[in-house]
Amino acid sequence: MRRLLFYLIFIALLIAGCNKTKEGIIPSVGPNSILNETYPLADDSRKVMDGIYTVTAGVDPFGDEVVIKWSRKKMSVFCSDGHYFVFDAGQLDSVVMIQGYWRYCYNDDTGLASAYIARDEGGRDILKANPHPERIVIRGGFGKTGSEISEPLEFVYLRPISPAVLSKHFSILAHRSGGRTSDNLPVSENSIAMINFTEGLGSTGIEIDVQLTRDGIPVLYHDADINIRLTQKGPLSGPIKDFTYIQLFYLVRLIHGEHLPTLKDALMFVVDSTLLTDVYIDMKEKIPTMSAVIPIQREMLQRAKDKGRELNIYIGLPSEDAISDFMNQPGYLDIPSLCELGTDDVAMVNSIVWAPRWTQGTQNEQVSLMHSQRRLAWTWTLDNVNWILEFINNGQFDGILTNYPFVVGYYHYIREN
Amino acid sequence: MKRTIIINLICLFAICTASAQNNDSIPKTRSHYTLAIGLGWSHYFSNMDLVPARNVQKDFIGTSLRFMWEPEYRLSLGLETGLYRIFRVDSVLTSEYTMDARMYMVPLLLVIRMRIVDNFYLSIAPGLAVQFSQISGIGDKISSTQYSFANFEACASYLYPLNKHMEVGGEARFFYIGKTNDYIMSLNAVFAVKL
Numbered sequence: 001m002r003r004l005l006f007y008l009i010f011i012a013l014l015i016a017g018c019n020k021t022k023e024g025i026i027p028s029v030g031p032n033s034i035l036n037e038t039y040p041l042a043d044d045s046r047k048v049m050d051g052i053y054t055v056t057a058g059v060d061p062f063g064d065e066v067v068i069k070w071s072r073k074k075m076s077v078f079c080s081d082g083h084y085f086v087f088d089a090g091q092l093d094s095v096v097m098i099q100g101y102w103r104y105c106y107n108d109d110t111g112l113a114s115a116y117i118a119r120d121e122g123g124r125d126i127l128k129a130n131p132h133p134e135r136i137v138i139r140g141g142f143g144k145t146g147s148e149i150s151e152p153l154e155f156v157y158l159r160p161i162s163p164a165v166l167s168k169h170f171s172i173l174a175h176r177s178g179g180r181t182s183d184n185l186p187v188s189e190n191s192i193a194m195i196n197f198t199e200g201l202g203s204t205g206i207e208i209d210v211q212l213t214r215d216g217i218p219v220l221y222h223d224a225d226i227n228i229r230l231t232q233k234g235p236l237s238g239p240i241k242d243f244t245y246i247q248l249f250y251l252v253r254l255i256h257g258e259h260l261p262t263l264k265d266a267l268m269f270v271v272d273s274t275l276l277t278d279v280y281i282d283m284k285e286k287i288p289t290m291s292a293v294i295p296i297q298r299e300m301l302q303r304a305k306d307k308g309r310e311l312n313i314y315i316g317l318p319s320e321d322a323i324s325d326f327m328n329q330p331g332y333l334d335i336p337s338l339c340e341l342g343t344d345d346v347a348m349v350n351s352i353v354w355a356p357r358w359t360q361g362t363q364n365e366q367v368s369l370m371h372s373q374r375r376l377a378w379t380w381t382l383d384n385v386n387w388i389l390e391f392i393n394n395g396q397f398d399g400i401l402t403n404y405p406f407v408v409g410y411y412h413y414i415r416e417n
Numbered sequence: 418m419k420r421t422i423i424i425n426l427i428c429l430f431a432i433c434t435a436s437a438q439n440n441d442s443i444p445k446t447r448s449h450y451t452l453a454i455g456l457g458w459s460h461y462f463s464n465m466d467l468v469p470a471r472n473v474q475k476d477f478i479g480t481s482l483r484f485m486w487e488p489e490y491r492l493s494l495g496l497e498t499g500l501y502r503i504f505r506v507d508s509v510l511t512s513e514y515t516m517d518a519r520m521y522m523v524p525l526l527l528v529i530r531m532r533i534v535d536n537f538y539l540s541i542a543p544g545l546a547v548q549f550s551q552i553s554g555i556g557d558k559i560s561s562t563q564y565s566f567a568n569f570e571a572c573a574s575y576l577y578p579l580n581k582h583m584e585v586g587g588e589a590r591f592f593y594i595g596k597t598n599d600y601i602m603s604l605n606a607v608f609a610v611k612l
Contacts, residue, residue: 214559225563228598234467235506235518237597238550238561246556250510251518253467 026186027112027143029099034114038090038097044129045091046070049136050161052414057154058142061104066155067413072275074200075100077155078410081385082106085113086200094119096126102142105404108184112149115140122157133157164417171278171399172408174203175381176222177266180403181230181255188254189230190220192261192269195276202409205278206270207316207380207401210263210293211285217245218263218293222284226252241285263293267300271309280338280355280378280401282316288325290315294335301336314338314353323349338378343369351375355401358382362395371396382408448488450612451495453576455481455588455605461504462600468506477502479603481590483528495528497542497570501592503599515554522594522601523547526570536577536586542570546594567595576609584609 029035053066067078075098077085087100096117103110115138117123122136136157143149176189178198187193190209198206209222223230225239226248236243236251243251248260261269263281270276281297283289297313304311317323317339326332326349339351343366346354354370356363358379367377380401382388388404391397392411400408459479463470479502485495503520510516526544533539546565552558569592576586590603 214557227596232466233464233598235465235504235516235520236550236552237520237548238563242559242561243552244556244559246514247552247559250514250555251467251516251552 025184026103026110027101029101029112029114033088033099034092034097035088035090035099038092041089041091041096041126042129045126046075048126048129048131048133049075049096051136052158052161053136053138053155054158055154056156057152062102062153065158065414067161067410068155069161069202069409069413071199071202076200076202076406076409077102078202078406078413080410082404082407084201084406087113087115091123091127094123094127096123098138098140105183105407109145111143111145111147113140113142113153114149115153115155161413162416165413165415169277169398170412171205171376171378172203172405172412173205173207173278173280173378173380173399173401174198174201174405175207175401175403177206177208177220178203183403186256188256188258190222190261191254191256191258192266193256193258195266195269195274198405199274199276202405203276205276205280205312205399207280207282208263208266209282209284210289211240211283212287212289212292213240213245213248214242215244216292218289218296219245219248219260220263220266221260224284230255232257241287264296264300267296267313268303271300271304271307271311277310277312278399279311279313280316280353281314283318283322286319286321288328290322290325290329294329297335312336312352314351316340316355317345317349317351340380346370346375347373353378353399355380358387358391358400362391362397364394364396367396448486451483451485451487451584451609452612453481453483453485453584453607453609455483455499455603455607457587457603457605459501459601459603462602463504464598464600465506468508472506472508474505474507477505479601479605481588481603481605481607483609485528485530491532493530493532495530497524497526497528497544499524501601501603503548503594503601510555516552517554518550518552520551520597521549523549524568524570524592526568528570528572530572530574536575538574538576540570540572540574542572544568544570546596548594548597563596565594565596569593569595574607576607582611584611 050069062083063080069076075087075089082105085102087098089098098115102113125133138155140153141149142151142153178194179185181189187197208220210218226237232253315337333350337351338353338355339346340355353376355378370377376398378399379397382400383403388407389411402408459477461475463473481499483497485493487493501522503522506518508516524546526542528540528542530538530540546568548563550561572590574588576584578584586607588605588607592601
């Protein structure tokens with residue numbers, strides 16, 4: 001009997017061990033935020049807040065210095081080690097009110113944060129959009145994981161982001177349309193919601209994964225098949241290419257409830273609703289897909305041009321098969337592309353961007369060669385803090401593809417030149 | 418030539434030595450093989466986020482087939498397969514579309530079974546599963562196949578010997594399919610033949 005009990009316990013433990021771990025959740029301020037009573041900040045006012053700040057309270061865990069950078073609608077704070085803040089802000093009686101959350105990218109640590117800039121501590125300069133503020137002090141607090149706001153937080157303005165840095169076209173590209181589902185973000189990877197979300201993480205561009213449905217419609221999805229890692233549990237499972245778009249639309253939801261977007265819808269959102277400047281279309285299929293994707297790329301580039309948007313959309317060429325498919329397209333030499341293979345292949349297909357894997361090193365000679373041919377060089381997919389620092393300080397790349405754009409953002413914007 | 422003769426002599430000695438032992442002095446093995454067929458009720462524990470549980474048919478007839486090697490010890494090893502319908506989802510999506518989705522599963526498992534007391538066995542079985550999906554009512558009728566490699570089965574069996582060669586009984590089985598995070602259980606009547 002004791003042996004039987006032992007076996008039953010063993011089996012129960014084995015089954016319990018197969019369960020998914022709990023997902024991290026970013027805390028929400030809730031409906032009673034003070035920001036409901038504030039007025040939006042003008043774009044010029046936001047720019048005044050961009051800069052390098054000294055941390056005078058909250059050094060543990062956020063470090064000595066942080067970078068503050070506004071994106072389209074969020075105020076982001078980048079720290080040196082993978083911590084970051086995403087804030088909303090508004091003004092009330094010359095006081096800038098700030099609320100949001102902080103997060104650490106390498107685990108699920110997160111908490112609420114709230115702060116303000118008093119009228120005499122920068123609030124007035126910000127609202128007047130004074131480009132040379134005398135002093136900005138952001139005072140507030142943050143809550144440790146699972147706790148209410150109780151720890152003091154204070155950032156003091158040190159200097160603006162170097163004009164030399166701002167004038168560079170350095171692309172901070174976020175993986176899988178802006179972030180990975182496995183990093184427990186509140187929206188799903190390769191979704192329009194993620195494209196909307198990612199600018200708050202510091203991205204200036206995105207990489208998206210594209211494959212074809214059974215009826216030849218390019219959709220955004222990373223894995224080869226519909227699975228519970230990326231989608232909610234539903235009646236459909238199997239390879240994406242087995243199903244038509246209408247079936248995927250009605251019967252599949254990404255892990256946070258979004259539809260699988262078509263490439264066209266995703267790019268249209270990028271053009272119409274974001275300030276992103278670069279899109280890297282990563283072709284996941286080995287079968288020919290270029291003829292379905294290139295017309296959409298062309299249409300969206302034209303749409304961006306008509307709107308006066310600065311936007312580059314590159315067709316990714318990750319393999320010999322993709323290059324063969326690409327070279328079968330009429331006028332391929334004029335189609336903006338990104339080649340992940342050697343520099344000879346880049347020249348052969350006239351890619352605008354050369355994108356080697358980061359493990360091949362900084363390759364300064366090759367990057368200089370690309371620059372001499374008026375091409376760009378990006379590297380992928382770089383997530384380690386030390387290597388990001390190495391590539392930014394000692395490399396010459398024009399962009400970095402990463403899962404952690406806030407880390408790249410910190411080391412890029414904090415540069416003096 | 419000399420080397421060939423020596424090798425042949427060594428082989429001859431080895432064979433003679435091996436044959437010298439009296440067969441009767443070695444206890445005869447009582448190991449045997451068993452083929453068991455099961456048929457019964459299977460139930461799907463629906464954990465679908467997208468479909469209300471009321472739209473999911475969960476109870477079907479399932480079959481199992483086991484081939485076991487049973488030495489004279491408590492542990493025995495074998496292979497198991499079968500055919501289970503996991504679910505059928507029948508629902509109206511919009512005024513334009515309905516959906517009829519079905520999934521079947523054929524497992525292929527390595528069974529490790531232990532006799533706990535006379536006629537009562539517990540087994541665990543890791544292995545792969547082939548999942549077949551069919552969908553109709555929205556767009557073309559489509560069939561799709563996928564493989565799940567991280568699966569696990571736990572089974573309790575009672576087998577009553579009818580005679581020297583045949584057994585009947587029942588088994589309760591719990592099955593986890595890793596790929597789709599599906600769980601099914603089944604209660605089968607079993608008929609086994611010792612080969």
